[in-house]
Amino acid sequence: MAIGEFGGAPALPEEGGPVLSNGMYWFYEMSYAALNPARAAADVARLYLKNPLNPWSHTTFGKTMAASAEMFERFTRRYGKPEWGINDTIVSGERVPVHITPVWERPFCRLLHFERVFRSPPRRPQPKLVIVAPMSGHYATLLRGTVEAFLPNHDVYITEWVDARLVPLAEGRFDLDDYIDYVISILHALGGDCHLVAVCQPAVPVLAAVARMEAEGDPYVPHSMTLMGGPIDTRINPTAVNKLAEDRGTDWFRRNVITKVPFPHPGVMRDVYPGFLQLNGFVSMNLDRHLDAHKQLFFNLVKGDGDSAQKHREFYDEYLAVMDLTAEFYLQTVDTVFVKHLLPKGEMMHRGVRIDPAAIRKTALLTIEGEKDDISGLGQTEAAHALCVNIPANRQAHYVQPGVGHYGVFNGSRFRSEIAPRIADFALSSQSVISKPRIVHAVS
Template sequence: MPEKNIAIGEFGAAPDLPAEAGPVLSTGMYWFYELSHAALNPARAFSDVTRLYLKNPLNPWSHTTFGKTVAASAEMFERFTRRYSKPDWNIHSTVVGGERVDVHITPVWERPFCRLLHFERVLKNPPRRPQPKVVIVAPMSGHYATLLRGTVEAFLPNHDVYITEWVDARLVPLSEGRFDLDDYIDYLISILHALGGDCHLIAVCQPSVPVLAAVARMEAERDPYVPHSMVLMGGPIDTRVNPTGVNQLAENRGVDWFRRNVITKVPFPHPGVMRDVYPGFLQLNGFVSMNLDRHLDAHKELFFNLVKGDGDSAQKHREFYDEYLAVMDLTAEFYLQTVDTVFVKHLLPKGEMMHRGVRIDPSAIRNVALLTVEGEKDDISGLGQTEAAHKLCTNIPPDRKAHYVQPGVGHYGVFNGSRFRSEIAPRIADFVLTAQSGKGKAAARPYPRVVARAVS
């Protein structure tokens, strides 16, 4: 099961279409996708009935190799042709100070394209350890925020956790207006105002650029609601540094190619009918094609596990791919503006990025501590791309800045998995505590640049 080095949606991971796929494809592909999905409904229903029939323990065929093989084939067909819906968070409790407490997930701020979720812990006794408020800014790049379930779970025991849950663009009616990169930055500023600024921002991958831009705008205007710190994880701050295949694809083709070939309109009967979007199913094609052999091997392994009755391994596969294959549409204007700003023109590191007609100046950031985290084997945001934020934020005191490289992990491992839980998350927690105690002045404890090395 491909748990590391998977592409989770740093823009540019488009399917490898011909150089001039043409406007006909972009105009009709979503409608064709919907039609083909509807046409397969009877076959999918028959396949599901077959699977249930052959897995019934009262059916003698269910105990034969033939029956197990047909049941496994039926399940594989149903999974290959299914539309995967938004997964549930399935976070109901956590452990705080050695005591298990319930967790209630409630929206505390909402706009048409996003809502802020609060993972409220029902604490019976005040914890002894300080519980900083952290806002995890999830990527708006194809997958749902639930892909960061493990990230949330890692912070819950010692933090008051919030997360941005972006809304599938096909579910937002045209009457709600547009949503672009400028709106994204506005949303982040509005969230910080709603929380009173007493928080820490953790940007996972794609949001690193708008988070840095939002904080820079707020600092330039002396906004009192700036966060204590910002943590940028595996983000494309400067994709000219150690460019990856994803970065080169976007730069070589240019934004006009993406506009002509991957933008389409939402079809009926979705609420967002006729909205211009970059469809999630097309983005998923790009994700899968980057590691096609690994995904094929994982599904072959699932088939054999189903035949031999290895339920635990099959269930792990289902859980992973139920999450991985659930995708959402992005508004065309947000997608294209991000591709152009971040991957084609590199406006932020050049000092040319604008927000509502005002230039973004990272050197205006003085009071917000900065931590950047990268993965040694990241094939989406190459080494050094996130660290570039330090060169832009020249006026943050050195003892309120840090950089960390985690050995042996790819893009996914920067924010999830065993090494994230054991090595990255504790460093972030320590940095957040120190940044909070030192807001408005240099933190008492220095944080040098740290690059961990694998032990041979």
């Protein structure tokens, strides 16, 4: 689990930054509740001052006050889970509706199916693609662009992880072993006739799940797995956040960032790494950039640049929406992946059984990295090939996308034009008998 910003995984508190006492989450809730009247008043003021029938709305003073009211409301708001907003897609030149329905569910996760409603069967094969979203503080909607890129040519599913503060304590624990169990259960539910795509943090549990299945002769193994910007071996080109995790050790995180969910949330008294503390880590990594962005929003609101202001709102509505993670999942992942490097050492266990990537023989493997990734260093994902020694060479491929960082590995124009087509080609070719060796892509 690369510990990073916006799409990587849970952020670490900055060196010397705030840590969490047992009562801070409760204090945070009380502060949020205390600001409710002021937040409501600011929203009323904004609506009043932006009403075109109000003469003040056409003055610089009125626009400045309206902008200030909106900024206050946004700074003190709690951002909920964003909507997917995917209603249709283009398949073979035809626009088809998309219905989003849950097809599998457990206390901490739902599997969503983006069902496309066809008038006639598409001409091109439509492989079943399961995107395993990172359980990293942000919601699965972060991968909205990833889903949209695959919809024209794939039958798409995605894991939607549940905010831990919404899961009652009676539902039990959720740790890295449970995560692996969930992946295996999803593959069983889909009958195994699918392809897995793990975005960042899930790379380790997905590889572990497939290894367990292959070792046991499970008939529901996927045709292929694609690991994108994942921390398979963080000893290779360690980033600043990798080093920070290793230097501090697991006990530091247990003492300083874990607390209990307060009342009135359904998960009251559950031990979690809270979303608001993760958000502090996300923002502090690039504080100057975020301050400049909000300063620009204020100026755009005052001068009436609605398009630029709306783009800011859309980005930060997603960025500031965070979820709590269960303490056991977070701590076990930090310990296994970043502190002890158990998977590449051959020492990772699942339910008392050692994970052996060499057991993987049937599932094809594609790894993808970003040339400028500062969350999962170059080579950390590619390390999976050295572990999966029994996958035939013509069913393995590695690709480094030039000019992109961590976020660009799974979203943006480079992803749509250069990465997604490679994944689609790999899925199609790995589903059938391959008669010639695959070309291993490299930086061009």
